[in-house]
Amino acid sequence: MGAYRALYIHIPFCKQRCGYCDFTTEARAQDDPALDAYLDELLRAVRSASRNGELGSAESIYIGGGTPTHLGHKRLVNLVYTLSLSLNLHDDTEFTVEANPESLTAPLVRDLFALGVNRFSIGVQSFDDRELAALGRVHDAQQARAAVEIVRERCENISLDLMCGIPLQTPGSWEQSLATALATGVNHVSVYPLSIEEGTPLVGFAVDEDIQATMMEDAAAMLGAAGLERYEVASYARPGFACRHNTAYWTGLAYLGLGKGAHGMRMTAEGRERLVDGAVQELLTFPEAAAEDLMLGMRRAQGVSLEQVAAASTLLPNMQQAFEQALDRGLVRVSNGRYQPTDLGWLNGNELYSTIWDARS
Ligand code: SF4
Numbered sequence: 495m496g497a498y499r500a501l502y503i504h505i506p507f508c509k510q511r512c513g514y515c516d517f518t519t520e521a522r523a524q525d526d527p528a529l530d531a532y533l534d535e536l537l538r539a540v541r542s543a544s545r546n547g548e549l550g551s552a553e554s555i556y557i558g559g560g561t562p563t564h565l566g567h568k569r570l571v572n573l574v575y576t577l578s579l580s581l582n583l584h585d586d587t588e589f590t591v592e593a594n595p596e597s598l599t600a601p602l603v604r605d606l607f608a609l610g611v612n613r614f615s616i617g618v619q620s621f622d623d624r625e626l627a628a629l630g631r632v633h634d635a636q637q638a639r640a641a642v643e644i645v646r647e648r649c650e651n652i653s654l655d656l657m658c659g660i661p662l663q664t665p666g667s668w669e670q671s672l673a674t675a676l677a678t679g680v681n682h683v684s685v686y687p688l689s690i691e692e693g694t695p696l697v698g699f700a701v702d703e704d705i706q707a708t709m710m711e712d713a714a715a716m717l718g719a720a721g722l723e724r725y726e727v728a729s730y731a732r733p734g735f736a737c738r739h740n741t742a743y744w745t746g747l748a749y750l751g752l753g754k755g756a757h758g759m760r761m762t763a764e765g766r767e768r769l770v771d772g773a774v775q776e777l778l779t780f781p782e783a784a785a786e787d788l789m790l791g792m793r794r795a796q797g798v799s800l801e802q803v804a805a806a807s808t809l810l811p812n813m814q815q816a817f818e819q820a821l822d823r824g825l826v827r828v829s830n831g832r833y834q835p836t837d838l839g840w841l842n843g844n845e846l847y848s849t850i851w852d853a854r855s
Pocket residue numbers: 507508510511512515516517519559560561594617
């Protein structure tokens with residue numbers, strides 16, 4: 495089995511299920527024995543992957559969820575300790591733990607940091623208590639601010655997630671949430687428009703996509719003015735703080751997913767395999783993988799080089815024309831020998847990505 499460049503570990507537990515969430519997770523009390531059983535199985539999977547030589551090339555590790563910090567101090571430290579024994583952790587290995595404000599404590603940050611965790615991604619979503627309550631989040635804005643303070647005592651690599659287009663939110667309260675995020679001094683912010691999934695409690699809420707588009711533009715302006723550069727459609731960072739783990743996903747590096755519902759990707763002699771729970775769900779042929787690389791590349795500010803499009807066009811005869819169409823529609827521009835998304839391309843990402851993906855055949 496080949497070595498993976500990135501490792502994702504999924505923790506499918508939360509204190510309470512948020513009103514919009516359709517992720518692989520379930521609400522469980524922290525003293526539920528199911529958490530111990532899950533951790534036990536996860537530790538075995540980590541050791542097995544290590545014995546099989548699958549982890550030696552991992553340059554980034556990401557423990558996500560769900561709510562990893564809901565595992566509690568002892569279990570999460572145990573997991574990170576096992577990972578530290580199973581991987582070649584270097585100073586430049588990016589090791590992220592997702593955290594929610596209600597379950598992040600100073601001793602936990604201290605111990606995770608000591609074991610090699612060097613990036614925390616905090617699920618904040620909003621700094622407005624009424625909006626947080628409407629989303630069904632279990633924390634308030636004060637807890638979110640306190641969580642950032644706790645992490646900042648040890649670690650400068652902090653990301654916040656914020657969400658726009660949520661119930662009760664106004665343009666003013668959105669700007670206030672952005673301003674508060676900036677005032678915390680974090681170096682990375684991810685901004686997502688709320689999307690309502692079937693079967694979730696918020697299903698009756700009507701998302702206004704025009705308002706969301708305006709809010710995404712406001713975010714780009716405010717974060718950019720404060721020095722957080724947009725490097726991906728939803729991601730902003732100060733120089734040197736772009737997420738290397740997510741960049742691995744967008745640049746076609748093989749990654750291993752461990753835990754319930756975790757996704758993975760690897761290249762084989764047949765093409766690109768996408769896995770869920772360790773089982774192959776989808777096989778992309780090499781031409782399809784080349785189309786996917788271009789599509790994912792256009793999520794990023796730096797886009798893709800003209801040479802990459804020309805090379806892919808030898809496998810995909812319609813690809814060059816697809817980029818020219820995107821150019822004509824103002825979704826992309828050519829700059830320094832690269833196709834890059836324009837502001838219109840950022841706003842109409844689905845149109846841009848489907849134009850590229852549809853050119854695979
Ligand atoms: S904390 Fe995150 S994963 Fe858990 S229910 Fe809320 S949105 Fe879903």
